[in-house]
Amino acid sequence: MANQNNHKNFTYAIIGSGALGGLYGGMLANAGFEVHFLLHRDFEHVQENGFQVESHWGDFHLPAASIADRIHASPETMPACDVTIIGLKTTNNHLLSTLLPAPTADGGVVLVLQNGLGIESDAAAVVNQIGNQSNEASRVLTGCCFLCSNKIAPGHIRHLDQGRIVFGDWQDCDGLQRSEESKKTSLDRPKSISPIAKQIEADFHAAGIEAQTTDDMLLxxxxxxxxxxxxxxxxxxxxxxxxxxxxxxxxxxxxxxxxxxxxxxxxxxxxxxxxxxxxxxxxxxxxxxxxxxxxxxxxxxxxxxxxxxxxxxxxxxxxxxxxxxxxxxxxxxxxxxxxxx
Ligand SMILES: NC(=O)C1=CN([C@@H]2O[C@H](COP(=O)(O)OP(=O)(O)OC[C@H]3O[C@@H](n4cnc5c(N)ncnc54)[C@H](OP(=O)(O)O)[C@@H]3O)[C@@H](O)[C@H]2O)C=CC1
Ligand SMILES: CC(C)(CO)C(=O)C(=O)O
Known part of the structure; x- marks a missing residue:
């Protein structure tokens, strides 16, 4: 894992480089972070033309040459990264056992940014099998994107409105209901935002992404x-x-x-x-x-x-x-x- 005092050190893998993954991954790459994109149908187009992002936060283009060694047609060519962002549709979560291991090896964490409830357990089940850490919950973060973005053509993202990511550590919303005990004490639950979540938040801010950590992902x-x-x-x-x-x-x-x-x-x-x-x-x-x-x-x-x-x-x-x-x-x-x- 990278030095947590050096905010530029985290490397990022994007699994699902579409409307959401292409936007946030593209912004991180545009800000100088090392970002590896797993592509699917758009691989050849992006290999030739790079990524085009139209965003109400500012348009930009990632030229093909600048990301030539950072786009991947298969997870097998991806290096182990510090943070793997999941931007797939949840209907593709059955693919995670194939897509996650390579970029998430060596103790990296996964940040699930998909929509829905109870979706983190798919990633956690895979991450649990990778590397040598015993507590998989600490390696899974989860977030909601208050975002309006569409992929309008191959490698072409149009971010129309909003865009805030609210994220935190997954163990805080473990299970789909609060326990009776935590219902009673939820008002004064101690804040538990991990240093890794804080560093990712700082990286997002450095890339111009509106983001905030929370200790209440169930809410x-x-x-x-x-x-x-x-x-x-x-x-x-x-x-x-x-x-x-x-x-x-x-x-x-x-x-x-x-x-x-x-x-x-x-x-x-x-x-x-x-x-x-x-x-x-x-x-x-x-x-x-x-x-x-x-x-x-x-x-x-x-x-x-x-x-x-x-x-x-x-x-x-x-x-x-x-x-x-x-x-x-x-x-x-x-x-x-x-x-x-
Ligand atoms: N779009 C938005 O504004 C928001 C989306 N979300 C959530 O984010 C998640 C992603 O949505 P969104 O970005 O809109 O969806 P997209 O369809 O735009 O992106 C999904 C990406 O996954 C890729 N993909 C599919 N199969 C594979 C595969 N086998 N290997 C690698 N990549 C693959 C697709 O590639 P290809 O197209 O080439 O098949 C596509 O680029 C969803 O859960 C959604 O609900 C949440 C908030 C806002
Ligand atoms: C952007 C929008 C409308 C949808 O993601 C949102 O912010 C919300 O859920 O309230």
Whole structure:
């Protein structure tokens, strides 16, 4: 592991170099960090043309020559890195056992930036098998990206709005519910942000990425679902962008009702989402650029949608805690139908 006093020393591997991984990995590389990108269908295009990033934080181009030895068509050519960022769709998590070992060898950590609930255990199960550390939880960090970004062409990312990463150590949200004990004491839970998380935060800031560490990733994950459940789900079922949904009286009411249900599901799991957060999220959506959620892009491109991690995982977590989420369940069932058709 790199010297933690020297903030430039961490090396980064990006597994899933698309709308999210390409943006944040690209920004780190553009700021001078050593970043290795695993590419998939875009490998040859990026090998010839580099990465093009349009961002409301500032456009940039990573020329092919500058990343020639840092783009990879297979994980086998990737060197062991200090931090492996997972930017795959969760529908591809079954690939992690093949994709993670090479870049995550030698005690590196994994930062899971995908959407959904309970998704970290896939990475943890793999990391646990790698290297010589016995406690896999300490090697898994997790974060939510409050981000509107799309991959619009091979190697071409368009970051339209927002972009903040809120992340922390995974053991803080181990399990999908707070224990009875931690429910009682959650207000004065001691802060437990590891030095590694702090150094990654500093690296992100140095690269111009808005980021903050938290000791409450369970709250952060439910907070993110507050947007994803209504807006990813309805964007597919009603075939509409975020703007079309929020500007329509009935669709906006439906989004609010879904948010209230997410708030109840979270509460059953010991997570308090304040009412103001619902209003703030609706307001942000009203003022944000029209956005096609990545789930809508997947649906339109006939790719698998993240129905399990975004819908079924919270429905089941809440049900296990005694709270039904019938509207979210109905969305999941409709999405399942559309997926199969
Ligand atoms: N986009 C956004 O603004 C946000 C996304 N998220 C979450 O981030 C995660 C990623 O989403 P997003 O970036 O939008 O998705 P993208 O589809 O844009 O990116 C996923 C990337 O994974 C790559 N990939 C697929 N299969 C493989 C493979 N076998 N080996 C290597 N790479 C592979 C894809 O490559 P290829 O295209 O060549 O197949 C693609 O570049 C999801 O969980 C999403 O919900 C969270 C917040 C915001
Ligand atoms: C950008 C957006 C709207 C979605 O990621 C967000 O910030 C949220 O979830 O509230």
């Amino acid at each position: 952060t994950r439910w907070r993110k679902l507050l947007w994803n459940i209504p807006f990813n789900g309805l964007s597919v079922i009603l075939n509409a962008s975020s703007k079309e949904l929020i500007d329509d009286e009935d669709a906006a009411r439906l989004a609010r009702l879904l948010m209230l249900e997410v708030q109840r599901g979270a509460a059953a799991c010991g997570v308090t989402i304040p009412d103001e957060m619902i209003e703030k999220t609706l307001e942000v959506t009203r003022t944000m650029v029209p956005y096609d959620s990545s789930m809508r892009l997947d649906y339109l491109a006939n790719r698998p949608m993240e129905i399990e991690s975004l819908f079924w995982a919270p429905v089941h977590a809440a049900a296990n805690a005694g709270c039904e989420m019938p509207m979210t369940r109905a969305l999941a069932l409709q999405l399942g139908f559309l997926q199969r058709r």
